Amino acid sequence: xxxxxxxxxxxxxxxxxxxxxxxxxxxxxxxxxxxxxxxxxxxxxxxxxxxxxxxxxxxxxxxxxxxxxxxxxxxxxxxxxxxxxxxxxxxxxxxxxxxxxxxxxxxxxxxxxxxxxxxxxxxxxxxxxxxxxxxxxxxxxxxxxxxxxxxxxxxxxxxxxxxxxxxxxxxxxxxxxxxxxxxxxxxxxxxxxxxxxxxxxxxxxxxxxxxxxxxxxxxxxxxxxxxxxxxxxxxxxxxxxxxxxxxxxxxxxxxxxxxxxxxxxxxxxxxxxxx
Numbered sequence: 679x680x681x682x683x684x685x686x687x688x689x690x691x692x693x694x695x696x697x698x699x700x701x702x703x704x705x706x707x708x709x710x711x712x713x714x715x716x717x718x719x720x721x722x723x724x725x726x727x728x729x730x731x732x733x734x735x736x737x738x739x740x741x742x743x744x745x746x747x748x749x750x751x752x753x754x755x756x757x758x759x760x761x762x763x764x765x766x767x768x769x770x771x772x773x774x775x776x777x778x779x780x781x782x783x784x785x786x787x788x789x790x791x792x793x794x795x796x797x798x799x800x801x802x803x804x805x806x807x808x809x810x811x812x813x814x815x816x817x818x819x820x821x822x823x824x825x826x827x828x829x830x831x832x833x834x835x836x837x838x839x840x841x842x843x844x845x846x847x848x849x850x851x852x853x854x855x856x857x858x859x860x861x862x863x864x865x866x867x868x869x870x871x872x873x874x875x876x877x878x879x880x881x882x883x884x885x886x887x888x889x890x891x892x893x894x895x896x897x898x899x900x901x902x903x904x905x906x907x908x909x910x911x912x913x914x915x916x917x918x919x920x921x922x923x924x925x926x927x928x929x930x931x932x933x934x935x936x937x938x939x940x941x942x943x944x945x946x947x948x949x950x951x952x953x
Contacts, residue, residue: 680727681707682839683750684734686718692743693718699741703734719750728909731831731839749832749839763894767862767886774882775866779874796877800870808867812860819857822846841906843913848932849925851917852895859890895919 688696697711708721724730738747778795830838846853866879902910918924
């Protein structure tokens with residue numbers, strides 16, 4: 679059983695009528711209204727989050743008196759970034775990347791021994807290609823962010839009530855993570871003409887990549903399975919985690935199957951009309 683709060687903003691003067699209507703809806707266990715602000719908070723329970731989205735939330739969004747309806751998740755259904763990941767990403771990794779360049783960047787002679795750290799020369803065409811790849815992935819991520827914000831049911835870019843499976847999410851399950859990981863991991867390559875790209879940078883890149891792909895993403899998928907259960911399990915079978923090429927091939931296959939199914943339905947309808 680899932681229990682969540684739904685926060686509703688109504689047109690002026692309709693708070694009481696909407697609140698009264700809400701009390702009669704299936705799954706609504708409590709309703710509190712604030713006449714001054716025009717907001718209503720309703721506690722809703724159902725067998726799954728999908729039932730709440732397809733039930734009460736759908737009914738609310740169809741009501742012209744309701745200006746906005748968003749789900750407020752309990753703590754156990756909220757995504758949070760772990761502190762240790764932030765420490766590694768924003769402290770340890772930058773140190774590994776920038777430290778070998780400290781003598782040349784700041785003129786600190788006492789740290790000239792860092793100049794002995796082996797440097798990796800990156801050809802200019804590769805640097806340009808990496809910049810292009812990162813920019814394309816950021817556009818991909820922006821599209822996924824807009825979808826979560828506009829269609830996720832929570833007006834939140836991090837947490838959604840609706841499992842979004844279209845747009846970038848029809849290609850890979852973690853488009854935003856791919857884009858973020860690309861920026862973090864490829865930044866030393868992108869700026870290698872300004873800051874020395876060394877073996878320590880590579881150590882940091884491998885560390886971040888291993889943590890994100892081996893710990894953070896699997897943990898997030900466990901969370902999503904808890905949140906959406908079988909719906910997310912089916913999604914996992916249809917859409918790859920990171921492989922964009924495979925994802926595009928699978929999406930193309932699903933589109934062909936959908937067109938074939940639609941054509942068969944049209945043919946059946948035509949035969950039925952002829953008979």
